[in-house]
Amino acid sequence: MGHPDLVQHALLLSxxxxxxxxxxxxxRRNVITLLxxxxxxxxxxxxxxxAFSRAAGTLDGQVLVFFVMVxxxxxxxxxxxxxxxxxxQRDTLDVDAFHLLRG
Amino acid sequence: MSPSPLAQELLLALAKIxxxxxxxxxxxxxxxxxxxxxxxxxQFRLGPNRTGPLGILQPIxxxxxxxxxxxxxxEAANRxxxxxxxxxxxxxxxxxxxxxxxxxxxxLPRWGFLPAWLQGRALQLQIATxxxxxxxxxxxxxxxxxGVVLAGWAANSKFSLLGGLRSSAQMFSYELALGLSWVGVIxxxxxxxxxxxxxxxAGGFWRWNLVVxxxxxxxxxxAATAEVARIPFDLPExxxxxxxxxxxxxxxxxxxxxxxxxxxxxITVAVLCTNLFLGGWHSGIPGLPGEGLxxxxxxxxxxxxxxxxxxxxxxxxxxxxxxQLMHFGWKVLIPVAAVWILVTATGVALFPGxxxxxxx
Amino acid sequence: MDAILFYAFAALxxxxxxxxxxxxxxxxxxxxxxxxxxxxxxxxxxxxSPFIAALQVIVYAGAxxxxxxxxxxxxxxxxxxxxxERGGRTLRGVALALVTLLVLQAGAVVLRYExxxxxxxxxxxxxxxxxxxxxxxxxxxxxxxxLILAALVGAVVLAKKEL
Numbered sequence: 001m002g003h004p005d006l007v008q009h010a011l012l013l014s015x016x017x018x019x020x021x022x023x024x025x026x027x028r029r030n031v032i033t034l035l036x037x038x039x040x041x042x043x044x045x046x047x048x049x050x051a052f053s054r055a056a057g058t059l060d061g062q063v064l065v066f067f068v069m070v071x072x073x074x075x076x077x078x079x080x081x082x083x084x085x086x087x088x089q090r091d092t093l094d095v096d097a098f099h100l101l102r103g
Numbered sequence: 104m105s106p107s108p109l110a111q112e113l114l115l116a117l118a119k120i121x122x123x124x125x126x127x128x129x130x131x132x133x134x135x136x137x138x139x140x141x142x143x144x145x146q147f148r149l150g151p152n153r154t155g156p157l158g159i160l161q162p163i164x165x166x167x168x169x170x171x172x173x174x175x176x177x178e179a180a181n182r183x184x185x186x187x188x189x190x191x192x193x194x195x196x197x198x199x200x201x202x203x204x205x206x207x208x209x210x211l212p213r214w215g216f217l218p219a220w221l222q223g224r225a226l227q228l229q230i231a232t233x234x235x236x237x238x239x240x241x242x243x244x245x246x247x248x249x250g251v252v253l254a255g256w257a258a259n260s261k262f263s264l265l266g267g268l269r270s271s272a273q274m275f276s277y278e279l280a281l282g283l284s285w286v287g288v289i290x291x292x293x294x295x296x297x298x299x300x301x302x303x304x305a306g307g308f309w310r311w312n313l314v315v316x317x318x319x320x321x322x323x324x325x326a327a328t329a330e331v332a333r334i335p336f337d338l339p340e341x342x343x344x345x346x347x348x349x350x351x352x353x354x355x356x357x358x359x360x361x362x363x364x365x366x367x368x369x370i371t372v373a374v375l376c377t378n379l380f381l382g383g384w385h386s387g388i389p390g391l392p393g394e395g396l397x398x399x400x401x402x403x404x405x406x407x408x409x410x411x412x413x414x415x416x417x418x419x420x421x422x423x424x425x426x427q428l429m430h431f432g433w434k435v436l437i438p439v440a441a442v443w444i445l446v447t448a449t450g451v452a453l454f455p456g457x458x459x460x461x462x463x
Numbered sequence: 464m465d466a467i468l469f470y471a472f473a474a475l476x477x478x479x480x481x482x483x484x485x486x487x488x489x490x491x492x493x494x495x496x497x498x499x500x501x502x503x504x505x506x507x508x509x510x511x512s513p514f515i516a517a518l519q520v521i522v523y524a525g526a527x528x529x530x531x532x533x534x535x536x537x538x539x540x541x542x543x544x545x546x547x548e549r550g551g552r553t554l555r556g557v558a559l560a561l562v563t564l565l566v567l568q569a570g571a572v573v574l575r576y577e578x579x580x581x582x583x584x585x586x587x588x589x590x591x592x593x594x595x596x597x598x599x600x601x602x603x604x605x606x607x608x609x610l611i612l613a614a615l616v617g618a619v620v621l622a623k624k625e626l
Contacts (some may be wrong), residue, residue, distance in 0.1 A: 006469060010510060015474045017480055017499075019564040026556035032535060033489045036496050039527070040480055043503055046519075056511050057584055059594045062515050066595065069522050069582035070607045074614030076527045080534045081621030087538055088624075109464070234587055238517035242504075245525025249497065252532055256490070268536060275529060295588060 010051040018044035031086065031093045035079050042072045104206065111220055119230045123200060131366045132162035138414050145418035164320075172355035177258060180352065184257030189353070189360035190390045192250030196367040199243045200235040204229040204298050207384045207398035207409060227298070230400075235295045240375065241282050244330065248274050251339070255349035267349035269425060270339030276432040277329035283440035284323040287447040288379050295458050297375075300385030308387025312380040318443045320380045322436055329432065331365060333413055335420040336428060343450060373409040381405045397445040469509050472502040489540050498529050500524040512586045 017040060024037030046065045051062025083093065090097055136159060143150025151158030155404010162175065176185055206228040213222040233239060248271045249324060271403060290297060291312070292303035304311050313320050329336040339349060345440065353361060382405075384398035423431070451458060475498065482495035500523045507516040595604055 006465070006510065009469065009473070010506065013476065013506070015564055016477055017503075018567070019541065019560050020477070020480040020484055022563050023556055023560040026559055027484065027553060030489050030540065032540065033483075033492050033626055036483060036489075036492055036531065039496065040483060041502065041524065043523070046505060046515075047506065048508055050510050050512055050515060053512075053586075054584060059586060059590055062512055062586060062591060063594050063600055065515050066518065066591075067603060067607060069518060069579060070611065072520055072525050074610055077614050077618040078621065079619035080530060083534065084538070084622045086580075093538070093540060233513065235513045235517050236587075238514070238521070242517050242520035242525065245521050246501075247528055252529070252536075253494075256532075262537065268533065272533075277575065383587070406494070417525055 006049050009057045010047060010054075014047035014051065014100045016044075017041070017047065029095050031083050032080075033094055034095065035076065035083070039072060039076065042068060106220070115226070116230060116285060118211075118269035119228075120201075123205070123230060124197065127200065127367055127370065128198075128363075130370060133168070134366055134410065135162050135165065137382055137410075138364065138417070139413045141411070142418045147417070152295070159263070164224055165393065165397075166359075167357045168364070169355055174356065175354045177260060177352050177409050179259045181259060183255040183423070184253050186357070187256035187353075188250050188257055189357045191253060192364035193360050193367070195243050195247040195363040197248060199240050199245075199441070200367070200372045201230045202233060202239050202297065203371065204301065204378060204383065205374070205399070206402050207394050208298075215463065227331040227376070229298065232296065232298070237285055237289065237295045237300075240280065240371075241278075241285075244278055244281070247368070248278075250335035252351070252360075254361065258349075260352055261458050262351045263349055266339055266351065270349055273336065273338065273425075273432070274330060275431060277326045277436070280322055280326040280432060281330055283437065283444060284319045284326060285379065286444045287319045287438075288312050290447055290451055291458065298377050300383070301378050304382040305385045307389045310380065311382040313382075313389065316443075316447070317441060320376075321445075322440045322443070323376065323380065326432075326436060327376065328413070328416065329428070331368040331372055333369065335423050337422060337429060338425055369413060370406075370410070373406050376409055377402060377405040377416065381409075414446045465509055469506060472505045472509075474504040475499075490532070490535050493528060493535060496531075497524050500528065511584050514586065514588045514591050572608070584595050 021037045021039075021041035021044060024040065025034060028034050030038060046068055047070070049061040049065045053059060075093075086092055086098065139161070140150040140158065151161035154160040154164045169274045176182065204227070208225060210223055211217065212219055251267055251271045251274065255263045255265075255271070258264075265331045288300060292300040296299065300312075308314065326451075332339050384402040385393040386397070387400045392398070479495040479498040479502070483492045483499065486492045487496065500519060502522070504516045504519040594600060602618055
């Protein structure tokens with residue numbers, strides 16, 4: 001590819017996405033939005049994997065991205081199943097409302 | 104004086120896009136007329152026959168009417184979503200068209216009025232030749248679901264939302280069977296590029312994937328009919344179902360855009376079927392030429408035949424009920440497609456001579 | 464040409480990621496996340512991996528986000544209300560995120576990984592298949608299919624009304 005700094009800047013972008021995702025996980029109170037910010041973090045990690053795979057010239061990073069995507073899909077499915085069950089119990093999707101285990 | 108190679112490629116691509124999009128829009132209006140006439144003949148009546156000879160100007164009359172109709176938007180509707188949904192539908196429909204081949208590759212003859220860099224140049228009748236052509240089409244079809252979801256949600260009415268959710272569920276259920284039906288074809292041709300798959304079917308109609316991969320063809324045809332929401336799977340827009348499904352609240356130009364997206368999807372699916380299963384531009388009879396203009400004619404005949412079959416199905420079959428539809432997609436089509444992939448893979452592993460890998 | 468595309472889609476990705484985090488209505492966040500995923504797919508393509516780019520759209524934007532949208536629309540989620548003690552939270556959240564970012568960036572600098580793109584990089588599907596089905600990754604590949612089955616059963620059980 002033509003651009004010499006491509007890998008460097010892709011890594012910076014991946015850090016930015018991961019940071020924004022972390023910000024979202026700390027700040028948001030809706031459970032589903034929380035799950036979406038976790039997906040954002042996972043995408044930042046995927047980008048880092050692909051960038052490093054490009055830098056190293058091997059394909060191991062991309063195969064790992066494949067597996068990360070599969071695991072993210074499984075986690076999203078189960079997470080949303082839990083969200084539906086929680087909503088059925090409490091009729092709210094606010095994270096702060098589920099505090100029964102708080103010590 | 105001749106432009107740089109990058110500029111040459113860009114100019115050629117722009118020209119191809121103009122030709123293809125123009126042809127598609129023309130074909131879309133022609134298809135509306137053809138469909139209405141054919142359906143009418145099947146139902147023992149005449150169809151449009153007043154506007155122009157044989158009613159051929161009917162699409163133009165429809166266009167003028169839709170242009171002047173009032174644009175309605177429900178007051179509680181989400182304004183940007185409402186306007187964006189038809190745009191998303193049409194964009195994804197047109198994106199899929201970019202990687203489909205429309206005929207055999209040919210070289211421009213050395214006409215005098217062409218600039219030097221165009222004379223004798225080899226052209227592919229395909230806008231973009233990418234390595235993962237079929238995966239790209241699958242990705243774009245997956246994105247097409249969002250046009251429907253957005254349209255159903257943005258109109259902020261119960262009928263629209265339920266209709267949108269039901270039809271998007273139908274779309275991505277049958278998308279799985281669609282993708283699985285391609286796997287056998289890809290295994291035999293050894294490539295994701297559609298032109299390679301077409302070339303792997305050269306040499307006679309017994310080499311077409313219609314014959315060699317007949318169950319995959321059946322699965323593909325049914326899944327494709329469901330994917331573009333044609334009868335018998337047209338629950339989203341059946342006139343007696345949920346008012347009009349996800350496009351209940353749409354009128355005038357937005358509605359015309361949604362219809363255009365549906366017809367372009369249908370044409371895309373027919374072109375894909377021709378390329379993947381019916382041998383594309385190769386004539387089935389060895390000895391008859393399949394290159395150049397003859398190849399393009401063969402391809403056109405096959406696509407027209409498939410479009411006629413789609414219209415024929417519309418005039419003949421009743422509609423599936425929603426639970427029957429879901430049952431059929433998940434419990435019948437996907438297992439059949441998966442078993443056929445196993446059979447194909449076993450066959451390829453045991454008899455490597457079955458592989459039609461185009462010479463690389 | 465590559466540089467222009469990369470910066471344009473990187474800016475789009477960051478902008479829509481900020482919309483995901485900042486927007487009150489979760490459905491708008493979901494659509495912004497779809498835009499982020501698609502622009503990331505373009506960047507994957509620019510990094511020379513067409514297979515992963517297509518997979519990103521098919522799996523993430525085309526399946527997972529449809530799942531999110533379905534749940535959001537069926538549960539009829541409203542706009543998020545503001546928390547009672549808003550100010551301290553925001554500041555602490557931003558500070559923590561910045562600290563994470565700085566630590567990660569410092570780690571990258573310290574390790575001084577060789578970051579130039581390697582030449583002769585071939586990430587075609589054929590190569591990917593050779594690596595995926597090699598003895599190195601074959602077990603993991605088969606294990607993920609069991610994982611997906613477990614997730615499927617788990618999601619159905621969790622969302623059912625009565626067992």
